[in-house]
Amino acid sequence: MPHSENATAHLIDGKQTAEDIKVEIAAEVAHLLAAGQKVPHLAAILVGHDGGSETYVRNKVLACERVGYASTLLRFDDDITEAELLAQVAALNENADIDGFIVQLPLPKHIDPEKVIEAIRPEKDVDGFHPMNLGRMVAGLPALLPATPSGIVELMARQGIKTSGKHCVVIGRSNIVGTPVSILLAKNLENANCTVTLCHSRTQNLPEIVRQADIIVAAIGRPEFVTADMVKPGAIVIDVGTTRVTDANKKSGYSLKGDVNFAEVAPLAARITPVPGGVGPMTIAMLLLNTLRAAKGEVYPK
Numbered sequence: 082m083p084h085s086e087n088a089t090a091h092l093i094d095g096k097q098t099a100e101d102i103k104v105e106i107a108a109e110v111a112h113l114l115a116a117g118q119k120v121p122h123l124a125a126i127l128v129g130h131d132g133g134s135e136t137y138v139r140n141k142v143l144a145c146e147r148v149g150y151a152s153t154l155l156r157f158d159d160d161i162t163e164a165e166l167l168a169q170v171a172a173l174n175e176n177a178d179i180d181g182f183i184v185q186l187p188l189p190k191h192i193d194p195e196k197v198i199e200a201i202r203p204e205k206d207v208d209g210f211h212p213m214n215l216g217r218m219v220a221g222l223p224a225l226l227p228a229t230p231s232g233i234v235e236l237m238a239r240q241g242i243k244t245s246g247k248h249c250v251v252i253g254r255s256n257i258v259g260t261p262v263s264i265l266l267a268k269n270l271e272n273a274n275c276t277v278t279l280c281h282s283r284t285q286n287l288p289e290i291v292r293q294a295d296i297i298v299a300a301i302g303r304p305e306f307v308t309a310d311m312v313k314p315g316a317i318v319i320d321v322g323t324t325r326v327t328d329a330n331k332k333s334g335y336s337l338k339g340d341v342n343f344a345e346v347a348p349l350a351a352r353i354t355p356v357p358g359g360v361g362p363m364t365i366a367m368l369l370l371n372t373l374r375a376a377k378g379e380v381y382p383k
């Protein structure tokens with residue numbers, strides 16, 4: 082179905098799909114309550130005052146309220162020491178009421194994110210960033226899966242996009258998105274079963290490789306990096322980018338730009354995710370799902 086006439090008819094509605102998932106989670110929470118059990122409890126650590134991080138963490142807390150979870154937000158100034166932050170992580174590890182927690186990234190430069198992530202108990206690591214969860218994911222063992230990558234797989238599955246056997250080109254090799262999504266897409270998870278090519282900043286002939294993709298996952302963090310000349314007509318385009326750019330016409334003072342030049346690429350694509358309203362809301366829905374799985378001891382029995 083190449084060359085769509087209507088620029089919105091072929092949008093992949095991540096916001097609606099995330100809503101559907103939240104409704105399913107809320108029903109499970111109602112069951113837990115009816116059975117006299119405690120509701121899942123998600124905690125988030127936010128260090129500093131990065132505008133984007135504040136928005137995402139606030140969205141996560143709001144999403145908890147929506148599905149009936151308990152939530153705790155721990156805020157610290159960006160002069161918190163690494164030792165203090167590690168002590169906060171240890172306290173959440175020990176707190177039996179907390180089922181899962183995240184430490185919002187990025188962290189200030191004087192704090193080593195790897196050290197902080199490794200300090201999180203794998204069974205409470207609802208971001209799926211701990212090496213234990215990453216290793217289990219790679220090995221195909223039950224694991225808490227990172228939210229954006231599993232959200233991308235879930236989104237395509239729920240939108241009826243057939244990915245099995247297709248060539249997926251992932252652009253970007255970050256620990257949070259590019260690397261894990263390339264692994265998940267190659268697995269049988271939700272019948273993903275893609276043939277995956279992972280491109281990055283050192284890739285030669287990148288446009289030529291991306292043009293071979295049936296499915297493009299753009300996770301570079303550079304606004305409008307993917308242009309029309311890189312897209313095969315009829316491709317599926319998943320845009321993971323959410324860069325804030327100043328925009329005097331917006332009340333907030335900024336607008337969100339994806340990694341795909343939407344105006345150019347949308348007319349070529351069979352299906353495409355918008356920014357906002359695509360992958361972002363799915364990330365939050367999958368975080369909630371991970372929290373439920375952690376609370377139920379699904380991956381690491383309690």
Ligand SMILES: Nc1nc(=O)c2c([nH]1)NC[C@@H]1CN(c3ccc(C(=O)N[C@@H](CCC(=O)O)C(=O)O)cc3)C=[N+]21
Binds near residue numbers: 208228356361362
């Ligand atoms: N420990 C940790 N875990 C993360 O999962 C994590 C993180 N750190 N650091 C930053 C990135 C980014 N991220 C997003 C989550 C939701 C939206 C989202 O909901 N976006 C909305 C728009 C929100 C807005 O208006 O800014 C949308 O695309 O429709 C975007 C980005 C999670 N991350």
